[in-house]
Amino acid sequence: MSDFRTPLRRVRGLGAAGGTEHFWQQRLTAVANVFLITFFVILLLTLMNESYEGVRAAFANPFVGIVMALVVVSATIHMKLGMQVIIEDYVHGGAKLPLLILNTFFAIAVAAACLFAIVKMSFGA
């Protein structure tokens, strides 16, 4: 009898469970991004000609701080998932695993740096 599952899938023994996780997270963050990125673009437009003090005053606002943190979290999860698919489609052999690891590291590093800056500006340091 033929088994259509990969060896990894079989050894995990989860059946169909968890198979849609990547797809679902990608769509969930995509829906969130439509609203969050729109907010971010509007924020940038309002801050376009603003001085340093003006930009800092905007980021001291709790609403701006919280939504910008959500922008960063949603966008970095979405881009990590998207780049993972690109790597899995085009890269085969030895480079695949290191690239998948680098992809995760990059997304987390971007998120960490942005969140640090947002938190710092929120608390006015």
Place this chain on the structure above:
Amino acid sequence: MAVRRTALPLGVPVLPAESMDWKAPMSDVKSARPLSPHISIYRFRPTMAMSIVHRITGGALYVGTLFLVWWLVAAAGGPDSFAAASGFFGSFLGKLILFGYSWALIHHMLGGIRHFVWDMGHADSRETSTKLAVATLIGSVALTVLLWLGILIFG
């Protein structure tokens, strides 16, 4: 019920049929499994272009987050670092990058909305999907031009 045909993204390697080991079990991931379709025999269609452009814009947005990191960290750092970042984004090169980034963002967003429409089971006929693909490109270019006209006039 409509049958969905899913195409591989452009550039994904497809092995020729004669090189495939048809008797190997599908669970044997090392064997050359039959991959469909043979991309090279298809006539070029707008949906194909928008498929690969969705990936390219996604990749550009990915790398471009480094500019977001720079701007936020510079603003958090102090007046001097903020002035340096502002200077760059206000320069011709900076504006060119922001213009390109805004188009990539809008295009990727419209492409994503197109995916939502498909996910809900609509607009997947050959004629409608082609129209939608063309509309995505026209829409993204129009919105980007409108955005920057707005910036030029009111900015």
